[in-house]
Amino acid sequence: MQENSLRKMQDADFLYKKIVAMSSSFFIDDTIGEVERFREEANLLLNGIRGTDAVIGIFDHLNYTPVLEVGEKEFWGELPEVPQAERMIQIMSLLEKEYLTFFTDSVKWFTGVLEDIPFEHRMNIQIFHCGIRYKLLDGKPICLFSKGSPIHYDENRKFNYTFNYVQNINHLLKKNFREYWIRISHGENSEYVHTFHSQDKLYSNKDLLSVREKEILKLIADDLDTKEIAEKLYISINTVGNHRGNMIDKLGVRDSTALVQMAKMAGMI
Structure with missing residues (x-):
């Protein structure tokens, strides 16, 4: 869907x-x-x-x-x-x-x-x-x-x-x-x-979405998991999770998959 x-x-x-x-x-x-x-x-x-x-x-x-x-x-x-x-x-x-x-x-x-x-x-x-x-x-x-x-x-x-x-x-x-x-x-x-x-x-x-949030979201869209994103950006796993949660809450989407879809539809990534 x-x-x-x-x-x-x-x-x-x-x-x-x-x-x-x-x-x-x-x-x-x-x-x-x-x-x-x-x-x-x-x-x-x-x-x-x-x-x-x-x-x-x-x-x-x-x-x-x-x-x-x-x-x-x-x-x-x-x-x-x-x-x-x-x-x-x-x-x-x-x-x-x-x-x-x-x-x-x-x-x-x-x-x-x-x-x-x-x-x-x-x-x-x-x-x-x-x-x-x-x-x-x-x-x-x-x-x-x-x-x-x-x-x-x-x-x-x-x-x-x-x-x-x-x-x-x-x-x-x-x-x-x-x-x-x-x-x-x-x-x-x-x-x-x-x-x-x-x-x-x-x-x-x-x-x-902030520049950092978009950076993380692009990596989510590239199918990297939380640990891989944290290692790539030299930040903690908790920081990645917090950014993901903030983006989901801000755009009102159900989950990470919907987050990527919505950001692409709205031209944010």
Whole structure:
């Protein structure tokens, strides 16, 4: 299940590159010109990774609404038909009660972050959200991980549309983890990072994981055990264990395997 989560993310990244290439011929004055043709061609591409645990689409940030969704009925269930402008309100109605302020809080923060990014750093922007919980009409719990990547920039390197990949990661997170976190990376090598974690309510220009934690996590991903990692980094076994536990707690994942998967999905390693 966890390997499948990462594979779908890799497939989505591959399709994103195709969508970006395709979108250049459809945008006119920073809006989608031939919407229906764009929708048809994007649907053909996105159908390749549709499934019951993921929904893929294109989101309009000016009007705060999806202009294209693939796999939405399998993912969200049979919801009543509503006008496109009301789609996000419908999805927000499924939020569990402790997350009701997520959208307003995250949009406010996200807007501020984008405004503060200098022109020369406005490239390779990626937006990750993790841990938002919903309950579908049939009672099924959904815990979201999403990745958004701009598909079109204007002359000031501002964007109106993102390619969005959203997946149910209920199987990767601890049931009692009721927090959420956001990560934005950008720059020529995605070297600049902005984060928010609901546990401490802190907005930061530092990553969710420290340099040392990432170093240890990469070795975990390379299948080294705790003793081997301790010897390689000249630290104690207890120190390795403490770092591992801190990373698991911070990201809210179930175990070390889920930790590696989540870090890769969110671009941290």
